Amino acid sequence: MAPMRFATWVGAVSGALVFVGVGAVPAAVWGGFVGVLVGRALLGRPIGQGATDRLAVGAGVACGVLLTLLVFTAAGAWLGRRVSTLRHAHG
Numbered sequence: 226m227a228p229m230r231f232a233t234w235v236g237a238v239s240g241a242l243v244f245v246g247v248g249a250v251p252a253a254v255w256g257g258f259v260g261v262l263v264g265r266a267l268l269g270r271p272i273g274q275g276a277t278d279r280l281a282v283g284a285g286v287a288c289g290v291l292l293t294l295l296v297f298t299a300a301g302a303w304l305g306r307r308v309s310t311l312r313h314a315h316g
Contacts, residue, residue: 228309229306229310229313231309232306232309233302234302234305235305236305236306236308237299240297240298240299241298243301248293249290251293252294253289253290256286256289259285260282260283261285264277264282
């Protein structure tokens with residue numbers, strides 16, 4: 226495997242691990258909050274305990290977690306690739 230490609234994978238995995246340690250819980254909380262707001266806007270009433278209400282909140286949590294994981298992983302991959310590029314450029 227090429228050194229830059231390896232560095233990109235290492236960066237992506239590192240970003241995912243940082244997400245697990247730092248970003249998973251806040252992403253779930255904010256995703257749930259967005260799910261409540263979107264569910265209230267779509268349903269036209271406060272969020273209750275029905276299946277549709279729970280689906281809206283669950284979808285918000287899932288979107289929040291997945292999008293934040295994507296950001297952490299992409300940033301880690303970019304950083305790994307950048308460090309590898311700089312290291313190979315300067316010897």
